[in-house]
Amino acid sequence: xxxxxxxxxxKPEKEFFIGIDSDGCAFDTMEIKQKExxxxxxxxxxxxxxVSKYARETWEFVNLYSTYRGCNRFLAVTETLRLLxxxxxxxxxxxxVPLGESLSEWTKKESKLGNPTLKxxxxxxxxxxxxxxx
Numbered sequence: 001x002x003x004x005x006x007x008x009x010x011k012p013e014k015e016f017f018i019g020i021d022s023d024g025c026a027f028d029t030m031e032i033k034q035k036e037x038x039x040x041x042x043x044x045x046x047x048x049x050x051v052s053k054y055a056r057e058t059w060e061f062v063n064l065y066s067t068y069r070g071c072n073r074f075l076a077v078t079e080t081l082r083l084l085x086x087x088x089x090x091x092x093x094x095x096x097v098p099l100g101e102s103l104s105e106w107t108k109k110e111s112k113l114g115n116p117t118l119k120x121x122x123x124x125x126x127x128x129x130x131x132x133x134x
Contacts, residue, residue, distance in 0.1 A: 030063075030064060030069070030070075031064060034059070034060065034063045034064055035056075035060065035064075038059070038063070038073075039055075039056055039059045039060065039063075042055065042059055042077070042080070043055050043056065043059075045132060046081070046097075046098055046132070047098075048084070048095070048097070050093055050095045051084070051087075051089070051090045051093055051095045051097075054084060054087050054089050054090050055080075055084055058080050058083050058084045058087065059076075059080050061083070062076050062079050062080045062083065063076050063080075072107070072113045073113075074103060074106075074107050074113050074118070074133070075107055075113070077100060077103065077133065078099075078100050078103055078104045078107060081097055081098060081099055081100050082099065084097050085097040085099060098129060100129050100133070101129075102125070102127045102129050102130050103129060103130060103133055106118070106121055106130065115134065118130065118133065118134050119134055122134050
């Protein structure tokens, strides 16, 4: 059963309902999650250690301080890589930022941007960037 149907079929046991979203609606958890969990792994897996300072700044901008805040994680990855590749500091270090064109193309044609659909797509296309992202 999909989550929407689960909520529609929910039979109240109390006169109230409490729901907590993990993306910072009730508690400000976005900052610690983005800075301490997601960003270090973004730098690690996309091999951006040589420009980690700029990768972190760009990641935090996209995910916390821009109009992209709260966007889908795959969209955040592609936007962060795109912006990072344009930074003069990154260019000066001669670091090649993976642009993830294949991920960007997938996000444009897929309506369900999640791990299950990316896993299925990865099996179909055998693309190293897609596999790395998964």
